[in-house]
Amino acid sequence: MKISVRNLEPTKVKLTITVEPEEFNPFLDEARKEIGKQVNIPGFRKGHVPGKIIDQRVGFAAVAGEAVNNGVPELYSQALDEKKIRPMAQPEIDVQEVPASAKDETKLKFVATVERRPDIELPELEGMTIDVAKPEVTDEDVAKRLETLRQRFGTLVGVDRPAGKGDFANIDLSAEIDGEVVDSQEGVSYELGSNTMLDGLDEALDGLSAGEETTFEGTLEAGEHEGQKANVKVKVNSVKAEELPELNDDFAQDASEFDTLDELKADIRKQIEQDGEARQATEARDAFLAKLAEGVEIPVPKGVKADAATEHLKSLTADPDKATDEQKQQAEEAAEKELKDQILLDTLAEKLDVKVSQADVFNFLASIAQQYGMDPNAFINAIVKNGQLGSAVAEVGRSKGLLAGMRAVSFTSAGEPLDLSAFLGDDEAAEDAAENESVEAASAAAAVADELAADKGDEAPAENAE
Structure with a gap:
């Protein structure tokens, strides 16, 4: 097979692939077998x-088409x-030459144009030190x-005065367009100042x-x-104010397992410190990625970026066609950062020779299923059938590469060594994981699909996993 590569852009290539007859013949033979199972001769x-x-009765063109x-x-x-x-991304394929008969020496030739991951050079991790704010x-x-x-233990009490910010009003609403009532609600409890319903409601209720x-x-x-303008009538049925308990030992006993307010405060401080450690780990991750990208030009495929921006835009507005310039810019920026991080992590995982195991993929998908309250096997089976397993394998690889990369460098905080092993795991655990059966993306897809099919007694969809 002869392959010529032409770089159209830093992130786009055109491959011209010419296939020798002896390489294409097995596909022709397989096509004849498949056609032979379907026709009566x-x-x-x-x-x-x-x-x-088969060539005579069905026609070589049909055989060649199936083989292609x-x-x-x-x-x-x-x-x-x-x-x-x-x-x-998926390639654009243009088949240019196909043999016209079994004796035709014309070689199969096709062109594939595809957006690719750019080649970037990452800095060496050995000796790298990253400081993170304490x-x-x-x-x-x-x-x-x-x-x-304290607010969780507050109570609402009725007040005989005009409503103000922070009060809770029980209201009836009625919306009219051109004199016709199009929506109405009764007995709605609304906190003034929360701005969680209609624009203008807070101002209308105030006073x-x-x-x-x-x-x-x-x-x-x-x-x-x-999205349509309406005249909204609002009536106040009652006004209630929030009454908060006093901060004392009695409150501590009601709100926690502690006997005194000082003990409760000490526990809250401890919780905030733990939260701070988790945030510090997140900041360490961001600082690590920023350090990797320092001075590295990361071009992003235009088509992939456009598709990603469209998806981001859907999360910003119910109608992307009516998106504002600000929303479009926000979506594009989010898409570009997401893709640059992916490229960075994919390159890092490749640099560190990260392997993805069947167990890695299964556990990753099972954890997602659990978050959404879904049956793990049913969820993974759906992922396989929809051809999304490759994306899951890539995501697992990025995650493992990130952890391996962060374990390979040193972190400090306020000049002192920073221990992130509680968040990153240790090297021994990483080595144990590496000893698991390592597979490439296709193998992982097939293995997970086979396991699911065996559990369900269905035909394994492994052949279509990619």
């Missing part, structure tokens, strides 16, 4: 029709491996956490007492008339 049993007869459909993806994958090209716990931090706990009502213009945020 007098004098021959299904599946036992000679290839020459099955062979090109495999040959394309071989070409990527040989040229060490890491695709980031988290500090102040009395103000403790007071804020204590106030949040109203029980039994009073007013009308304002607002934009509907849900339902059939979402």
Whole structure:
């Protein structure tokens, strides 16, 4: 197989692949076998029709078409491996030449254009030291956490006065468009100042007492008339204020297992310190990635970025077609950062020769299923059938590469060594994990699919895992 590579962009290549007859013939033979299982030819049993007869009765063009459909993806994958090209999107395939008969010496030739992961040079990890800010716990931090706990034990009491910010009003709402009521709600409890319902509602309620009502213009945020302006009538049924308990030993006993307020405060401080350590680990991760990317130019594939930005935009607005320039820019920036981090971590995992095991993939997907309250086997089976397992394997590889990279460098905080082993694991655990059965993405897909199929008694979808 002859492969020529032309770089169209730093992140886009064009491969011209010419396949020798002896390399294409096995695909032709397999195509004849498959076609032979599907056609009835007098004098021959299904599946036992000679290839020459298939060529004559069905036509060599049909055989070659089947062979191309099955062979090109495999040959394309071989070409990527040989040229060490890491695709980031599906290729555009153009089949240019196909033999016209079994005796035709014309070689199969096709062109694949694909966006690829750029080649970048990462700094050496040996001897690298990264300083991370030391988290500090102040009395103000403790007071804020204590106030949040205090609000959980607050009660609402009715007040005979106009509503103000922080009060809770029981209200009736009615929205009209062109004189027609399009939505109404009764007995809704709403906290003034929370700005969690209609724009303009907080301003309309401010200063109203029980039994009073007013009308304002607002934009509907849900339902059939979402996004339309409406005249909204709001009536206040009652006003309640939050009454908080006193901060004393009695409160500590009601709100916790401690007998005194000082003991409760000490425990809150300890919790904040633990939270600070977790944040410090996150900051260490971000600092590590920033250090890797320091001085490294990371070009991002344009098409992949556009698709990723579209997905981000969907999370920012219900109607991407009506997105603001600010939302579009936010989506593009998020997509670019996400892709740069992926490229960085994929390159790091490759540099560290990270291996992904079957157990790694299974545990990763099972943990996601658990987060969403789904049956792990059903979830993983769906991932396999939808062809998404490769993405999961890549994500696991990035995660393992990140942990391995962070274990290979030194972290300090305020000039002192910073121990992150509670978050990163230790080298011994990493070595034990590496001793597991290591597999490439395709093998991981097949293994997980086979295991799922065995559990369910279904036919294994491993052949279609990629």
